[in-house]
Amino acid sequence: xxxxxxxxxxxxxxxxxxxxxxxxxxxxxxxxxxxxxxxxxxxxxxxxxxxxxxxxxxxxxxxxxxxxxxxxxxxxxxxxxxxxxxxxxxxxxxxxxxxxxxxxxxxxxxxxxxxxxxxxxxxxxxxxxxxxxxxxxxxxxxxxxxxxxxxxxxxxxxxxxxxxxxxxxxxxxxxxxxxxxxxxxxxxxxxxxxxxxxxxxxxxxxxxxxxxxxxxxxxxxxxxxxxxxxxxxxxxxxxxxxxxxxxxxxxxxxxxxxxxxxxxxxxxxxxxxxxxxxxxxxxxxxxxxxxxxxxxxxxxxxxxxxxxxxxxxxxxxx
Amino acid sequence: xxxxxxxxxxxxxxxxxxxxxxxxxxxxxxxxxxxxxxxxxxxxxxxxxxxxxxxxxxxxxxxxxxxxxxxxxxxxxxxxxxxxxxxxxxxxxxxxxxxxxxxxxxxxxxxxxxxxxxxxxxxxxxxxxxxxxxxxxxxxxxxxxxxxxxxxxxxxxxxxxxxxxxxxxxxxxxxxxxxxxxxxxxxxxxxxxxxxxxxxxxxxxxxxxxxxxxxxxxxxxxxxxxxxxxxxxxxxxxxxxxxxxxxxxxxxxxxxxxxxxxxxxxxxxxxxxxxxxxxxxxxxxxxxxxxxxxxxxxxxxxxxxxxxxxxxxxxxxxxxxxxxxxxxxxxxxxxxxxxxxxxxxxxxxxxxxxxxxxxxxxxxxxxxxxxxxxxxxxxxxxxxxxxxxxxxxxxxxxxxxxxxxxxxxxxxxxxxxxxxxxxxxxxxxxxxxxxxxxxxxxxxxxxxxxxxxxxxxxxxxxxxxxxxxxxxxxxxxxxxxxxxxxxxxxxxxxxxxxxxxxxxxxxxxxxxxxxxxxxxxxxxxxxxxxxxxxxx
Numbered sequence: 001x002x003x004x005x006x007x008x009x010x011x012x013x014x015x016x017x018x019x020x021x022x023x024x025x026x027x028x029x030x031x032x033x034x035x036x037x038x039x040x041x042x043x044x045x046x047x048x049x050x051x052x053x054x055x056x057x058x059x060x061x062x063x064x065x066x067x068x069x070x071x072x073x074x075x076x077x078x079x080x081x082x083x084x085x086x087x088x089x090x091x092x093x094x095x096x097x098x099x100x101x102x103x104x105x106x107x108x109x110x111x112x113x114x115x116x117x118x119x120x121x122x123x124x125x126x127x128x129x130x131x132x133x134x135x136x137x138x139x140x141x142x143x144x145x146x147x148x149x150x151x152x153x154x155x156x157x158x159x160x161x162x163x164x165x166x167x168x169x170x171x172x173x174x175x176x177x178x179x180x181x182x183x184x185x186x187x188x189x190x191x192x193x194x195x196x197x198x199x200x201x202x203x204x205x206x207x208x209x210x211x212x213x214x215x216x217x218x219x220x221x222x223x224x225x226x227x228x229x230x231x232x233x234x235x236x237x238x239x240x241x242x243x244x245x246x247x248x249x250x251x252x253x254x255x256x257x258x259x260x261x262x263x264x265x266x267x268x269x270x271x272x273x274x275x276x277x278x279x280x281x282x283x284x285x286x287x288x289x290x291x292x293x294x295x296x297x298x299x300x301x302x303x304x305x306x307x308x309x310x311x312x313x314x315x316x317x318x
Numbered sequence: 319x320x321x322x323x324x325x326x327x328x329x330x331x332x333x334x335x336x337x338x339x340x341x342x343x344x345x346x347x348x349x350x351x352x353x354x355x356x357x358x359x360x361x362x363x364x365x366x367x368x369x370x371x372x373x374x375x376x377x378x379x380x381x382x383x384x385x386x387x388x389x390x391x392x393x394x395x396x397x398x399x400x401x402x403x404x405x406x407x408x409x410x411x412x413x414x415x416x417x418x419x420x421x422x423x424x425x426x427x428x429x430x431x432x433x434x435x436x437x438x439x440x441x442x443x444x445x446x447x448x449x450x451x452x453x454x455x456x457x458x459x460x461x462x463x464x465x466x467x468x469x470x471x472x473x474x475x476x477x478x479x480x481x482x483x484x485x486x487x488x489x490x491x492x493x494x495x496x497x498x499x500x501x502x503x504x505x506x507x508x509x510x511x512x513x514x515x516x517x518x519x520x521x522x523x524x525x526x527x528x529x530x531x532x533x534x535x536x537x538x539x540x541x542x543x544x545x546x547x548x549x550x551x552x553x554x555x556x557x558x559x560x561x562x563x564x565x566x567x568x569x570x571x572x573x574x575x576x577x578x579x580x581x582x583x584x585x586x587x588x589x590x591x592x593x594x595x596x597x598x599x600x601x602x603x604x605x606x607x608x609x610x611x612x613x614x615x616x617x618x619x620x621x622x623x624x625x626x627x628x629x630x631x632x633x634x635x636x637x638x639x640x641x642x643x644x645x646x647x648x649x650x651x652x653x654x655x656x657x658x659x660x661x662x663x664x665x666x667x668x669x670x671x672x673x674x675x676x677x678x679x680x681x682x683x684x685x686x687x688x689x690x691x692x693x694x695x696x697x698x699x700x701x702x703x704x705x706x707x708x709x710x711x712x713x714x715x716x717x718x719x720x721x722x723x724x725x726x727x728x729x730x731x732x733x734x735x736x737x738x739x740x741x742x743x744x745x746x747x748x749x750x751x752x753x754x755x756x757x758x759x760x761x762x763x764x765x766x767x768x769x770x771x772x773x774x775x776x777x778x779x780x781x782x783x784x785x786x787x788x789x790x791x792x793x794x795x796x797x798x799x800x801x802x803x804x805x806x807x808x809x810x811x812x813x814x815x816x817x818x819x820x821x822x823x824x825x826x827x828x829x830x831x832x833x834x835x836x837x838x839x840x841x842x843x844x845x846x847x848x849x850x851x852x853x854x
Binding site: 052053054055059140141143144145148149150151155159165167169170254255256257258259261273281282 | 424801
């Protein structure tokens, strides 16, 4: 009881002391409430028949008027082999990106932080960030041109070396590699910013002490840098796992073809196609069911990765 | 006396009220409204300040503010207008959108206004009004395609074909010309491709099949049904009247032979199938000698032909490439080789654009929209709004309309975006000016449409009204079929199997779609008159 009173007093004191800071916090809270929580009310559509939005006075009325169908939408979803295939692809592509791409920015940040010459370092940083600001349409175009079966640079080189030409982007066996590579090319530079900031924030006395103790550069990285940025790595890892069900809609959209549907059609593109095929009669109910399921899996992933992160790395998001 | 006066007064009132509904001008109308129109590829403020926009405002007396639909995701935008009751009183929609909106009951009925119009009823054909009618009520002003024609044909390397003929004097391939109706037989076409394969640059293929540049990766409107090749196998439209029933292409006799023929060409390495929009397209393939044949639209010849113009050619607009560029309107079966009367061309004259009013419009707003559309159809004004002014933007030669460039392009380029109903008979002639912007385009259009009145066959499915089963399932079923065909015909690893594709079509409710389509077709009043040209 006494502890509660102290805590309350402390909270009131903090509130008073940091009032201006809390004031700045309001827009963020409002943003999350309006754009993240309020729309969740729409999840009821997953348990209703498809609402007739056009005929109703308002979209909300259309949703309210639609009949409840229980788990019918989910049953239909799980009985559809295309959705199951899309789910498999989503997970596989996301895991490939996580395994192959996630460690690169960490290594890159460490390498850049070890560079002595400021000019080289700045140039490298800027050139690495640029791809992040290119749209997927542009990146798709660049990779399409470089990897083109008929005229692409890569195939020209391969042919010169005696290999057969390959349609990398429109071959179901190679396209995932293209996805991972282009994702890495576009994002590793930008993703390394977080780790570079974390490295810069490390206490340089530790490096000095390590040097005095005779630690090699490799040992400094292994025993000072990496443990120092481990909390950042853990947070980034949990966040990345949280978005595992988003395997990169835009990227896949620009590289999609009938040839590669089997291996790169993900939940996002499947849902999109569901809406596109239906024209002016979007399948809101089914799309919501897919999205809902997607969200539940993502939540489970975040909770479990946070638990594992806390258990093994002693750090987590909360 | 009082009674008599009262009766006279009453009669006068009744007569005046009846008279009030006789013309559109007698309806209460607003003098300004907002219009959602199709995309013209310019910013909205540029669109609104076009000379044409001003001309329309002045001539009709209506202050119209135009907003353009986006280039992509148009369905969502249109859907949102009606769902969120956005402030547009005039909305441009496609046929599919019209069908959906009318079925949902969100369109204002226009019958009484159209009946009171001065021009609309007269200049738009009955079949057009039929397509805009639902349960006896008119719900839209239909915009027809300008004329029955085909917009695509095969471009081929004429110089390479000449070379083949020189090398094979005893087995020459007849050059497509008026004599053979710009056709070629299937066997000759194959021989030509095989020869072209030896002429293309390393990595190239004889025939390029490109993704429709207007489609998204997901539209799946990908060219698996090659309209220039299919007539040789007896297939003249995706849905065709077979013994009085509309039959989908998979069920039409000849489709299996077509698919196997295409598969054979692909397996022989003669076809480059553009898989995604990022891959090299037809024009680039042809320009870089990476292909010798491609299905192209009549808007492409200018780039293709001027690309090989002799150095120093200055008047490119009037340049025609007689050396390198040839065109084929359609292939014919081997037994009809050289027979112009055996040529059949996939043609089209659809009503795919409609002007509609939301049901939440006030009566005065709807009356104003219809009056606006009606006013624009006055003969002189319509000419001015479609091809401009004689002597300034167009001239007349031998009864045909020709553009005066560059003014025609500068002033009339967006003219079709302002259309809201057409004087159908006049527009068929005016529109040809657009196909004569360059000599190269005019030449190709003329060749692929040579004798189109005697060769063109249209697909009745374009005239189908809103039917739930069709709306809900056709796109999905068709997309599944197209994907499956891409993966079998244009793929060396899998073999085409008609039964499997038919099974897939039926698993996507194909049979139900066919049933619904034929329920409508059986009662369609234009069933026997829609196509004048009969299949072979």
